[in-house]
Amino acid sequence: MHGRGNRHSGNWWTAAVFAVTAPLLLTLLRVLWRTPYPISETIALLEDVDTSPASFFLDPARKSWYRPLYHLTWMALWRGTGSLDAALVLFKTIELAAVGGLIALVIWYLRPRTAIAAGAATFAVAVLVGTPGFRDNLELPLIYTTVGMPLLLIVWMLLERKERWWHTPVILALTLLAIGYKEQGLVIVPVVLVAWWMGAPGASRMTAAAIVVMTAVYLAIRLSTSGTWPTFVQDVGYGFTMLSPDQATTRFGTFPVGMYVYNMVATTTNILFSEPTAGVFTIVRDMRDGRVAPWEINHVISSAALTVLIVWWGVGTVRANPKSQIPNPKSKSVGISWSVESRVFAATVIAVAASAALGFNYTRDRLGGMAAVFYAMAAYYAIRAVAERLAHAPRPTVIAVSIGLVLLAGAWQLRAIGTVEYARLTAFKDRREWITNLQQRRVEFASRAAYLRILNAMTHQGTAPSVPRPTALPAWAGSLTGGG
Amino acid sequence: MKLAWLLAAPAVVGALWIASTELRGSDAASSSMPAFESIAEAIRHGEVEDAYAFVSAGTDPNATVPFSDAELTASYRVMISPLMLAVASNKENTAMMLLSFGARMDLPQNELASCLATRLGYGDLAAMILRDGRPAREVRCPEPPPDAAAPLLAYVK
Numbered sequence: 001m002h003g004r005g006n007r008h009s010g011n012w013w014t015a016a017v018f019a020v021t022a023p024l025l026l027t028l029l030r031v032l033w034r035t036p037y038p039i040s041e042t043i044a045l046l047e048d049v050d051t052s053p054a055s056f057f058l059d060p061a062r063k064s065w066y067r068p069l070y071h072l073t074w075m076a077l078w079r080g081t082g083s084l085d086a087a088l089v090l091f092k093t094i095e096l097a098a099v100g101g102l103i104a105l106v107i108w109y110l111r112p113r114t115a116i117a118a119g120a121a122t123f124a125v126a127v128l129v130g131t132p133g134f135r136d137n138l139e140l141p142l143i144y145t146t147v148g149m150p151l152l153l154i155v156w157m158l159l160e161r162k163e164r165w166w167h168t169p170v171i172l173a174l175t176l177l178a179i180g181y182k183e184q185g186l187v188i189v190p191v192v193l194v195a196w197w198m199g200a201p202g203a204s205r206m207t208a209a210a211i212v213v214m215t216a217v218y219l220a221i222r223l224s225t226s227g228t229w230p231t232f233v234q235d236v237g238y239g240f241t242m243l244s245p246d247q248a249t250t251r252f253g254t255f256p257v258g259m260y261v262y263n264m265v266a267t268t269t270n271i272l273f274s275e276p277t278a279g280v281f282t283i284v285r286d287m288r289d290g291r292v293a294p295w296e297i298n299h300v301i302s303s304a305a306l307t308v309l310i311v312w313w314g315v316g317t318v319r320a321n322p323k324s325q326i327p328n329p330k331s332k333s334v335g336i337s338w339s340v341e342s343r344v345f346a347a348t349v350i351a352v353a354a355s356a357a358l359g360f361n362y363t364r365d366r367l368g369g370m371a372a373v374f375y376a377m378a379a380y381y382a383i384r385a386v387a388e389r390l391a392h393a394p395r396p397t398v399i400a401v402s403i404g405l406v407l408l409a410g411a412w413q414l415r416a417i418g419t420v421e422y423a424r425l426t427a428f429k430d431r432r433e434w435i436t437n438l439q440q441r442r443v444e445f446a447s448r449a450a451y452l453r454i455l456n457a458m459t460h461q462g463t464a465p466s467v468p469r470p471t472a473l474p475a476w477a478g479s480l481t482g483g484g
Numbered sequence: 485m486k487l488a489w490l491l492a493a494p495a496v497v498g499a500l501w502i503a504s505t506e507l508r509g510s511d512a513a514s515s516s517m518p519a520f521e522s523i524a525e526a527i528r529h530g531e532v533e534d535a536y537a538f539v540s541a542g543t544d545p546n547a548t549v550p551f552s553d554a555e556l557t558a559s560y561r562v563m564i565s566p567l568m569l570a571v572a573s574n575k576e577n578t579a580m581m582l583l584s585f586g587a588r589m590d591l592p593q594n595e596l597a598s599c600l601a602t603r604l605g606y607g608d609l610a611a612m613i614l615r616d617g618r619p620a621r622e623v624r625c626p627e628p629p630p631d632a633a634a635p636l637l638a639y640v641k
Contacts, residue, residue: 020492023499027506119491126495387487399489406490413494420502424509435536436577438584439616463540471505 009125013118015110016066018104021125025103029127035427036462037142038090039434039441041459042141046084047451049074055208061225064233064361069180070144074328095143102130102150102373109157110380120384123409127306128376130415132299133276133355133368140430144182144368151178152188153373155346159195160340168207172214179218187354187370189215194350198338226257231256234362236263237279260360266458267356271368271375272307274299279363295482304378311327313382314345341381348374362466383409418481424468434462503549511563524549527569532577535566545586548593558634565593571601572636576609580616589617593640599625 001416034053048056049071056062057071073094077087080481106128128134151174158167171192178185192211208368227229232248236259243251275283286292295421308352321336338346351371359367386405390398438459473481496558518537520526523626526534539545548563556572567587569579579597601610601626628638 020495020499023503023506024495027502030506115485115488115548116491119488119530120493122495126498258619305547383491387491402490403486405487406493408492411495417498417502420505432532432577436531436584438579438582440584440612442584443616443618463536465537468509473505 013113013115013121015124017107017110017112017118017121018036020122021103022105024125024129024223024416024420025100028423029100031218031420031423031427031468032096032099032138033092034141034466034468035423036434036464036467037429038430038459039437039455039458039462043441043451043454045071045141046074046454047448049078050450050454061228065183066222066227067144067180067182069177070147070182073181082256082453085461086194088458090463091141094147095140098143098146098150099138102146102153105150105157106373106376109153110377117380117384118388119128119409120380120387122243123383123412124376124380126265126409126412126416127280127379128372129419130302130412131368131372131375132270132277132365133375134175135422136365136371138419138427139366142366144359145184145366147181148178148185148187149369149373151175151185152191152351152370154193155188156195156374159192159200159207160343161202161205167202168204168210171207175211184355184367184370186215186358187351190350190354191347194346195343197285198343198346200302200343232259232361235278237276238262240281240285242278242280244349247346263363264356264360267359268352268364270363270365271352271371272303273353274303279366293482294479295414296482298411298414298480299482302408303417309382309386310345310348310375310378314342314348314378316385317341317345317381343452344374344377344381348378351375380447392417414480415482416417421470421473421478421481425470427468430469431463431467434459441482486569497542520532523566524551524569527566527575527578528573532575532581535570535575536581538539539581539585545582546588546591553636556634556636558637560634560637562637562640563593564640565591565597567594567597568600568636568640571584571597571606571609571613572604574604574606574609576606576612579594579613583613583616587617589619590621595623596625596639597620599623600636603628603635604641 024126024169026136054072054075057068057075074087074091077090078084081087081090081266103125106124107121110117110121112121133145134149137143137149155171155174156172156309173189175185175192178188189211192203193208196205198210230245230249231253232245235242235244236393237243238248238259248259263279266276270276275281279284283292286296317339321338321342348371351374352368355371383405386401390401393401423470437457442452445455493585518526518541520530523535523538523543526538545566548565549569550561551557551564551569552559552561553572565587567579567582570576583589588598589595589597594617596615597618598610600602601607601613626638628635
């Protein structure tokens with residue numbers, strides 16, 4: 001299916017990609033497993049779970065964000081097991097299953113059947129792990145989008161398989177699950193619709209209609225309870241600085257649409273060019289101040305180069321779709337028989353646009369998580385297309401392009417390593433926060449018995465000596481990977 | 485086939501790199517030996533994790549330790565609590581750790597910690613000790629002359 005070889009060779013090359021990727025995947029999972037839950041965010045979150053009824057989290061009017069299934073998962077794990085320790089372990093298991101499952105699913109979906117396709121698949125994994133959207137979603141316990149990312153890919157795999165009666169209810173359930181963890185899950189909806197419009201074999205009219213109805217009902221409920229939301233709910237990046245919600249309201253409150261557009265553009269360019277971060281042009285600022293790090297340059301150049309390649313491949317693959325002599329009964333675009341690759345390209349564009357739209361109020365790297373899944377798959381097809389074209393190219397062209405591809409693959413591999421180092425650094429910081437801030441928390445929350453009880457119960461996991469620490473890299477290596 | 489290898493080569497090198505760093509990290513983490521000879525050394529010259537390694541291994545955070553310094557004690561050897569030493573060394577993280585893991589402000593060896601921090605010009609540290617240390621009673625700070633040599637000597641018993 002994805003490559004030009006046969007099924008048998010596909011198994012071998014898929015296994016080879018798993019083998020090459022295994023150290024990255026297993027190390028990342030090991031680091032995440034040994035990462036403590038941070039003292040900030042976690043304790044207050046668990047206090048809410050401990051002291052609130054389920055209806056508290058189901059109320060859509062409570063806050064501007066709505067993540068009922070995330071909180072109910074905590075509640076079910078804690079109350080179901082009767083043990084906070086067990087709940088912590090099980091919740092971390094969900095994170096690991098989501099991260100590991102996503103990487104495994106990407107490889108499984110691509111199933112390379114040639115050597116070149118296998119090389120491209122290893123590149124795609126590095127792209128996935130190296131994107132800001134993936135990296136920023138590794139933060140415990142805020143794994144809202146981390147759960148949604150593999151669900152999006154499962155939905156896509158169902159859409160690309162032959163239609164079955166159970167596809168529609170499963171797709172609806174997975175979409176609801178993703179949305180219930182975080183509303184970035186809504187990215188799945190336009191992806192399903194574009195798959196249906198472009199004639200994906202598993203995307204029926206029933207599926208499209210059902211997901212539209214479900215989304216309309218959901219949005220009606222959400223928007224009908226939004227009367228008291230503030231104009232800005234989080235710090236927003238603007239230019240070279242961050243603005244608090246109050247500052248942003250003072251500055252843009254009379255015309256917030258302009259700032260909303262800025263946030264959407266910032267999310268888009270973060271996904272495609274790795275800049276800005278949270279709306280702040282940190283790399284441009286560092287260049288202006290003469291203190292730009294090699295890893296920053298690597299992030300921007302590798303993202304820009306890959307985005308250009310993806311656009312080249314995507315436009316080419318869309319143009320290559322033949323005007324069918326026999327109209328495709330599944331395709332809603334009259335006379336065109338869309339290829340799998342052109343559907344992936346369209347889904348990538350839609351996922352980027354939808355992620356940006358959902359980040360209108362404020363932007364963060366993690367908001368690009370859903371789009372990162374398609375960005376990585378598009379990277380696979382783009383790199384494979386370049387490599388396959390070289391088979392018939394003149395020798396000087398082969399040499400020049402090969403060098404470019406190796407440099408690009410190396411650049412993204414550095415980013416993937418940087419993600420592992422970032423995860424290690426996060427774990428180290430979390431432990432330091434536990435070691436130093438415990439007493440401050442005891443004093444600050446002295447009147448909240450549940451908070452103190454959870455704080456004391458979690459101290460052991462927060463201060464364990466087995467917590468990962470950043471690798472002691474030479475300065476040049478650290479400046480290249482950028483995660484530590 | 486050559487091109488395929490070129491594409492996969494960075495991933496193979498990256499895999500080897502990651503595996504080796506993880507194995508080296510595991511070896512370092514599995515070693516429970518503190519990096520310093522004493523908690524005093526760890527406080528003076530290490531990170532907060534180095535001092536915490538002693539506390540988590542059973543060192544009493546209130547037990548006094550010998551200390552001398554050319555500037556702070558005019559090279560006299562004094563017995564000083566880890567908290568006072570952290571303050572004298574302007575190690576805010578370490579002071580916060582010690583308060584979190586058993587340092588008691590009602591003990592004589594610790595009760596002048598905020599006074600010492602104020603005297604040395606560490607206002608934030610002094611405020612943190614008063615806020616998080618929750619001293620049981622108000623202490624009267626000694627008032628050595630502002631230009632006194634060895635300022636720490638006025639604050640240790």
